[in-house]
Amino acid sequence: MDQSFALNWDMPVDYSVLSLCTRGHTRHLHQETTNTLNRVFINTQIKAPQVRLIDEAGKQLGVMALADALLVAKERELDVIQVSEKVDPPICKLGDYGKFLYQQGKKDRKVQKRQGGELKEVRLSFNISPHDIETRVRQAEKFLGRGDRIRITLPLHGREKALEGYAREKMKKFIDILQPILPIKIEKTLTREPRGLSMIVAKA
Numbered sequence: 001m002d003q004s005f006a007l008n009w010d011m012p013v014d015y016s017v018l019s020l021c022t023r024g025h026t027r028h029l030h031q032e033t034t035n036t037l038n039r040v041f042i043n044t045q046i047k048a049p050q051v052r053l054i055d056e057a058g059k060q061l062g063v064m065a066l067a068d069a070l071l072v073a074k075e076r077e078l079d080v081i082q083v084s085e086k087v088d089p090p091i092c093k094l095g096d097y098g099k100f101l102y103q104q105g106k107k108d109r110k111v112q113k114r115q116g117g118e119l120k121e122v123r124l125s126f127n128i129s130p131h132d133i134e135t136r137v138r139q140a141e142k143f144l145g146r147g148d149r150i151r152i153t154l155p156l157h158g159r160e161k162a163l164e165g166y167a168r169e170k171m172k173k174f175i176d177i178l179q180p181i182l183p184i185k186i187e188k189t190l191t192r193e194p195r196g197l198s199m200i201v202a203k204a
Contacts, residue, residue, distance in 0.1 A: 040104075041082045042097055043070060050089040051080070063089055119200070124154040124170055126163075133170070137177045144182055144203045151188075155196040167197055175201075 041047070046066055053061040053069045056078060064072075066080075073080045073094055081100055084091040120143040122136050143150050152174060154167050171190055178184060178201075188200035 040100075042079045043073070046080065046082050046090070046092065048085075048088075048090050051082070051092040052087070052089050053080070054091065054093045056094045118148045119151055120148045121151045121153060124152065124174060126154065126156065126160045126167055126170070128170060133174055133177065137174065137181070140174075140178055140201075141182050144184065144201075147203070149187060149200055149202040151198060151200050153196060153198045164192065164197070171197055171199065 049066055050063055051066055051069050052063050053072070055061055056076070061072070069080050069092060076094060078094045079097040079100075080092050081095050081097060082090050082092050122140045122143070124133070124136060128136075140150050140152070152171065154171055156164070156167060160167065168190065175184075183204035184201045185204040186199065187202050188198075190197060190199040
């Protein structure tokens, strides 16, 4: 296989595209959405008159007219999926578009997990009780356990701003209770912001 046309299947994909599929000698509609930036074109959505086609097993079928590639896909009851437009002609692969979306979705979720998942907020208060601190700790444990990061905040109002040291002790107590339950790492140290204190932690 020509290494100059090696594919990167880890690139993020935007599935917000309507596609007409040739599978089963009929055309049906796919619509998938995601928040990534690139677009995937398939079948008649592909604008290039010629494509470099790779079959479902990864074998190079060479450069051919898009119309011919569509005929090959129809014979095999597959789709022509454009996987790279950075070369001319663009690289396309034969495959089941539904399975392609599923696999790309799994890879995007793995990337998101490696990046730390979502950023959740756990809010404390200046006069929070020990019982409520433990409740917030359990909430933080739940978020961290599923791979999310948490932003711990403690807003300061009025005269509370002059008692920042007391507020910092509340934040420290929260961390002291959380850390023995679940190992954590500090992604953003405790910081004074216009509205109060905040820090970001993740599972170690």
